[in-house]
Amino acid sequence: MFECPEITPLQTQSELSQQLKHKLNRQTKPPGSLGRLESLALQIGLIQNRESPELIAPQMLVFAADHGLAAQGVSAYPAEVTAQMVQNFLSGGAAISVLARQHGLALTVIDAGVKFDFSHRPGLEIRKIAHGTQDSSLMPAMTDAQCQHALQAGCEVVQQRSGNVVLLGEMGIGNTASAALLMAALTPIALADCIGRGTGLDEAGLARKVAVLQKVWHLHASLQGSKTVLTPLQALAKLGGFEIAMMTGAALQAAHARRLIVVDGFIATAAILVATKLKPAVLDYCVFAHCSGESGHRALLAHLGGSPLLDWGLRLGEGSGAALVWPLIASAVHLLNEMASFESAGVSDRLDSSVESNKP
Amino acid sequence: MFECPEITPLQTQSELSQQLKHKLNRQTKPPGSLGRLESLALQIGLIQNRESPELIAPQMLVFAADHGLAAQGVSAYPAEVTAQMVQNFLSGGAAISVLARQHGLALTVIDAGVKFDFSHRPGLEIRKIAHGTQDSSLMPAMTDAQCQHALQAGCEVVQQRSGNVVLLGEMGIGNTASAALLMAALTPIALADCIGRGTGLDEAGLARKVAVLQKVWHLHASLQGSKTVLTPLQALAKLGGFEIAMMTGAALQAAHARRLIVVDGFIATAAILVATKLKPAVLDYCVFAHCSGESGHRALLAHLGGSPLLDWGLRLGEGSGAALVWPLIASAVHLLNEMASFESAGVSDRLDSSVESNKP
Numbered sequence: 001m002f003e004c005p006e007i008t009p010l011q012t013q014s015e016l017s018q019q020l021k022h023k024l025n026r027q028t029k030p031p032g033s034l035g036r037l038e039s040l041a042l043q044i045g046l047i048q049n050r051e052s053p054e055l056i057a058p059q060m061l062v063f064a065a066d067h068g069l070a071a072q073g074v075s076a077y078p079a080e081v082t083a084q085m086v087q088n089f090l091s092g093g094a095a096i097s098v099l100a101r102q103h104g105l106a107l108t109v110i111d112a113g114v115k116f117d118f119s120h121r122p123g124l125e126i127r128k129i130a131h132g133t134q135d136s137s138l139m140p141a142m143t144d145a146q147c148q149h150a151l152q153a154g155c156e157v158v159q160q161r162s163g164n165v166v167l168l169g170e171m172g173i174g175n176t177a178s179a180a181l182l183m184a185a186l187t188p189i190a191l192a193d194c195i196g197r198g199t200g201l202d203e204a205g206l207a208r209k210v211a212v213l214q215k216v217w218h219l220h221a222s223l224q225g226s227k228t229v230l231t232p233l234q235a236l237a238k239l240g241g242f243e244i245a246m247m248t249g250a251a252l253q254a255a256h257a258r259r260l261i262v263v264d265g266f267i268a269t270a271a272i273l274v275a276t277k278l279k280p281a282v283l284d285y286c287v288f289a290h291c292s293g294e295s296g297h298r299a300l301l302a303h304l305g306g307s308p309l310l311d312w313g314l315r316l317g318e319g320s321g322a323a324l325v326w327p328l329i330a331s332a333v334h335l336l337n338e339m340a341s342f343e344s345a346g347v348s349d350r351l352d353s354s355v356e357s358n359k360p
Numbered sequence: 361m362f363e364c365p366e367i368t369p370l371q372t373q374s375e376l377s378q379q380l381k382h383k384l385n386r387q388t389k390p391p392g393s394l395g396r397l398e399s400l401a402l403q404i405g406l407i408q409n410r411e412s413p414e415l416i417a418p419q420m421l422v423f424a425a426d427h428g429l430a431a432q433g434v435s436a437y438p439a440e441v442t443a444q445m446v447q448n449f450l451s452g453g454a455a456i457s458v459l460a461r462q463h464g465l466a467l468t469v470i471d472a473g474v475k476f477d478f479s480h481r482p483g484l485e486i487r488k489i490a491h492g493t494q495d496s497s498l499m500p501a502m503t504d505a506q507c508q509h510a511l512q513a514g515c516e517v518v519q520q521r522s523g524n525v526v527l528l529g530e531m532g533i534g535n536t537a538s539a540a541l542l543m544a545a546l547t548p549i550a551l552a553d554c555i556g557r558g559t560g561l562d563e564a565g566l567a568r569k570v571a572v573l574q575k576v577w578h579l580h581a582s583l584q585g586s587k588t589v590l591t592p593l594q595a596l597a598k599l600g601g602f603e604i605a606m607m608t609g610a611a612l613q614a615a616h617a618r619r620l621i622v623v624d625g626f627i628a629t630a631a632i633l634v635a636t637k638l639k640p641a642v643l644d645y646c647v648f649a650h651c652s653g654e655s656g657h658r659a660l661l662a663h664l665g666g667s668p669l670l671d672w673g674l675r676l677g678e679g680s681g682a683a684l685v686w687p688l689i690a691s692a693v694h695l696l697n698e699m700a701s702f703e704s705a706g707v708s709d710r711l712d713s714s715v716e717s718n719k720p
Contacts, residue, residue, distance in 0.1 A: 028448050029455055030436065030559040034680070035653055035673030076390065076710050084707040088388050093700025095389055102687070102694050199390040202712070293395055310670070313395030320394070327462070327687035334462050340453025347444040350436050352562070 002148040002249070005155065005256030009281040010046040020045040020336075027339040028347050036309070040287065040332035047258055047285055048164065052337050055260070055330060057163025060105040061250060062089060062096060062319050063154070063243035065113035066132030067174035068141065072212040074177040076199045079132075082173045083116035085318075089171070090123050095316055096169060099323035105167065110157055112150060113242030127153040129242045133178075136216045140238040141178070147237040147245055154249025158257070166254045167262040167326065168271070169319015170243045173199075177213055179270035180296055181239035185221050185230050186273055187303045189296075196266070196295035199315075232277035240274070247271035252278065255285040262329065264322040265292040265314065269300050276304065287329060290314055290321040362508040362609070365515065365616030369641040370406040380405040380696075387699040388707050396669070400647065400692035407618055407645055408524065412697050415620070415690060417523025420465040421610060422449060422456060422679050423514070423603035425473035426492030427534035428501065432572040434537040436559045439492075442533045443476035445678075449531070450483050455676055456529060459683035465527065470517055472510060473602030487513040489602045493538075497576045500598040501538070507597035507605055514609025518617070526614045527622040527686065528631070529679015530603045533559075537573055539630035540656055541599035545581050545590050546633055547663045549656075556626070556655035559675075592637035600634070607631035612638065615645040622689065624682040625652040625674065629660050636664065647689060650674050650681040 011017060024038050025031040032038060044053045064086050070079040088094040089109045092101065100107040110125045111118055115132040118124055129150050133141035142150070158166055172178075176198035184191040195210055220238040221228050230238065236245055248271045254261045255275075263272055263286050275282045288306040291298050293315035301308055309325045342349050371377060384398050385391040392398060404413045424446050430439040448454040449469045452461070460467040470485045471478055475492040478484055489510050493501035502510070518526055532538075536558035544551040555570055580598040581588055590598065596605055608631045614621045615635075623632055623646050635642045648666040651658050653675035661668055669685045702709050 027455075028445065028453060029676050033559065033653070033674065033676040034455065035675065036670075037672065037674070037684070076712065078708050078711060081708050084705070085388065088700060088705045088707060091700070091705065093388060093698075093705050095387075095394065095695055095699060098694050098698045099691060101698075102691060199393065200710070205712075293393070309672075310396075312397065312669075314393065314397070315395065316389050316393040324397070324688065324691055328684065331459060331462060331684055334458050335455055338453075338458045338461075339455060340448060340451070345444070345448045345451065345453045347448060348438050348441050350560070351438060352436065 002151040004278050005252050007252065007255045007279045007281040010284040012046065016049065016051070017042065017046060019051055023051060024336065026341040028342055028345050034335060037332045037335055040329060041336035044260055044333055045336065047260055049258070053333055055165055055333055058105050058165035058167060058326065059161045059163055060100050060107045060167045060169065060319055060323055061110060061157060062107070062169045062171060063110045063112045063246045064171040065242035066115040067172055067178055067241050068133045068135035069137060069177055069216065070174035071135055072137055074209045074212050075173045076201050076205060077173050079115065079173045082171055083114050085171050086111065086114060086118065090121055094318060095320045096318040096323060099320060103323060103326045105323055105326060110246060112246045125157065127157065127246065133241055136239055137212055137219065140220070141240055142237050142242065144237050147233060150242045150245035151249035154246035155253035157246065158250045158253040165260045165262065166250060167319055167322040168247050168250060168268045169264040169322055170247060170267050170317055172241055172243050175241050175243065175267050176294055177209060178239060178241045178244060179267040181213060181216060182235055182244070182270045182274060183296055183300050184217065185235040185239060186232060186277055189299055189303065191217050193299060194296040198294065232274050236274050244271045248274045251275045251282055255282040259285065261286045262322040262325065263288050264319045265290065265317055266294040266297040266300065267317060269297060273300065273304065289325045292321065362511040364638050365612050367612065367615045367639045367641040370644040372406065376409065376411070377402065377406060379411055383411060384696065386701040388702055388705050394695060397692045397695055400689060401696040404620055404693055405696065407620055409618070413693055415525055415693055418465050418525035418527060418686065419521045419523055420460050420467045420527045420529065420679055420683055421470060421517060422467070422529045422531060423470045423472045423606045424531040425602035426475040427532055427538055427601050428493045428495035429497060429537055429576065430534035431495055432497050434569045434572050435533045436561050436565060437533055439475065439533045442531055443474050445531050446471065446474060446478065450481055454678060455680045456678040456683060459680060463683060463686045465683055465686060470606060472606045485517065487517065487606065493601055496599055497572055497579065501600055502597050502602065504597050507593060510602045510605035511609035514606035515613035517606065518610045518613040525620045525622065526610060527679055527682040528607050528610060528628045529624040529682055530607060530627050530677055532601055532603050535601050535603065535627050536654055537569060538599060538601045538604060539627040541573060541576060542595055542604070542630045542634060543656055543660050544577065545595040545599060546592060546637055549659055549663065551577050553659060554656040558654065592634050596634050604631045608634045611635045611642055615642040619645065621646045622682040622685065623648050624679045625650065625677055626654040626657040626660065627677060629657060633660065633664065649685045652681065
């Protein structure tokens with residue numbers, strides 16, 4: 001049912017890469033002095049396979065779903081907040097609504113499996129797999145067929161949209177629990193180091209979440225105390241969520257189609273983790289917007305070798321961090337395309353200008 | 361001649377501060393989950409003394425001047441680059457031109473003392489104190505009268521402009537040397553830890569810069585091996601630059617008029633350092649855009665207790681980092697003003713919602 005899209009790794013030693021570096025080094029600034037902006041410009045040039053890339057019709061995709069595990073009390077908020085926040089996204093009052101409006105990002109909320117039947121509204125795409133996952137403390141969160149279906153739906157959501165950028169965000173009460181379980185299953189990091197306070201659990205709430213996730217872990221992923229070897233898709237089905245699976249599919253399709261992927265926070269990064277286990281080259285197409293306040297995120301980013309743009313203690317989700325950094329990414333492209341060269345501006349070069357820096 | 365403007369410290373325990381925190385905590389997100397965006401929103405609300413602040417007519421001010429000390433070979437670039445880059449700023453080909461255009465920032469280049477006579481052009485304000493400072497390895501960089509004149513000019517540049525935000529940037533071949541000397545004179549940090557590679561000195565160039573700055577230091581600021589006590593204005597006159605002095609004046613006036621100040625990189629931060637020694641409350645009005653790749657900047661920010669928004673290895677100056685972060689600051693205000701509350705959006709609150717978080 002789900003056929004994983006092929007992804008071409010970026011050629012960082014290619015002729016184009018040299019051309020992009022040369023272009024950056026001839027601009028009216030000391031070589032490398034725009035730091036991270038230069039590495040972003042290089043990455044986007046390589047993704048688009050051109051010296052003067054353009055960012056076209058960026059798509060802010062927010063995947064929403066409910067989690068059966070929420071019944072075990074792993075969140076500070078009641079499960080109905082998932083559906084209520086979807087309404088808030090569409091009404092324009094949520095953080096992601098404000099940020100998407102500020103930057104002119106096309107915002108689509110995808111109902112990946114919310115426990116509520118929405119009527120059709122502009123900006124909402126209904127791709128509901130079920131009314132929430134099953135409670136993974138009792139059984140697998142989804143069937144293998146549901147998992148495949150969700151991955152495929154994520155692909156299709158991207159395929160059906162124009163442009164060359166996707167920004168990935170999510171909403172789902174209980175989904176930091178699901179992301180922590182996936183992280184523990186697919187990295188060498190211990191489960192305890194993957195679990196955080198989510199939307200803001202207090203000490204007692206955190207202790208309860210840890211106990212619940214240990215129970216889930218023992219049911220699905222531990223073998224006499226050590227980790228079993230779950231395949232990425234087994235882990236996704238047993239421990240994941242519909243919104244996470246759809247983000248995984250969306251990322252794979254976006255990278256296949258050479259679109260830039262802007263990854264929001266902990267849960268979106270967990271979806272990318274699953275995607276990298278299927279197609280490692282997907283990482284070449286990703287920009288990690290920020291390191292969130294959710295405690296497992298820093299270690300997860302380090303595991304992936306991802307270098308986040310911001311470290312602001314954001315922990316909201318919704319794609320808010322991805323939308324927030326959008327103008328920074330746009331700046332990298334503007335600078336690459338619009339800056340004058342030393343020659344064209346008549347600016348004197350370095351006193352030792354025969355030495356071209358090897359930066360960035 | 362220069363009368364230092366009065367600055368009112370922000371009242372972080374005021375009723376308004378409580379109102380702003382309450383407003384942020386009632387928005388449809390877990391309290392504190394927008395991290396740094398919430399502290400920015402709080403700061404801007406306090407600066408403007410209102411619950412719904414607005415950012416009006418942000419002024420990107422780039423102060424340019426030459427440095428007599430450049431003759432001693434403290435930069436990788438020849439001194440004529442200062443004037444050439446001013447032309448480039450005005451022609452639209454420099455990084456700051458691109459970023460100001462992207463964000464609709466009014467860009468003004470102030471000739472604070474460039475060694476070149478510009479003709480009048482839109483976007484250029486001529487406030488030239490002299491054709492560059494004197495060589496501070498031989499004598500004070502400027503006279504006390506020139507220093508006062510530059511501070512006053514910086515005040516006036518801000519006074520003459522509308523709006524409630526100033527973004528401070530600079531251009532001046534040799535000015536990381538001047539900033540390092542000011543940092544050493546006005547903080548407990550040793551001179552050697554204040555000196556960096558500027559626009560990209562190699563090892564030999566850095567060694568030469570260190571030797572030159574030690575000579576300057578011994579001439580003006582050391583007394584039998586330990587630091588003398590230079591007053592802030594003595595340090596500014598002996599070691600500073602016209603663009604640095606004007607930025608100091610601009611910051612003091614901006615804070616006096618309750619404008620937000622967005623500080624670019626190492627040199628702009630050195631100007632703020634001088635300002636804080638005159639009026640400590642100026643810091644309440646500052647946002648530090650980024651921690652630059654120039655090696656002294658991190659320690660200088662730590663000395664000031666400033667928490668930079670980005671850590672991207674930028675080291676260009678021109679105000680480029682300040683302009684880059686502009687939309688992030690705008691986001692903080694949009695979110696504060698436009699997000700729905702739990703009540704207005706009909707979203708269920710925390711399960712333990714009687715406990716209002718004390719964040720941010």
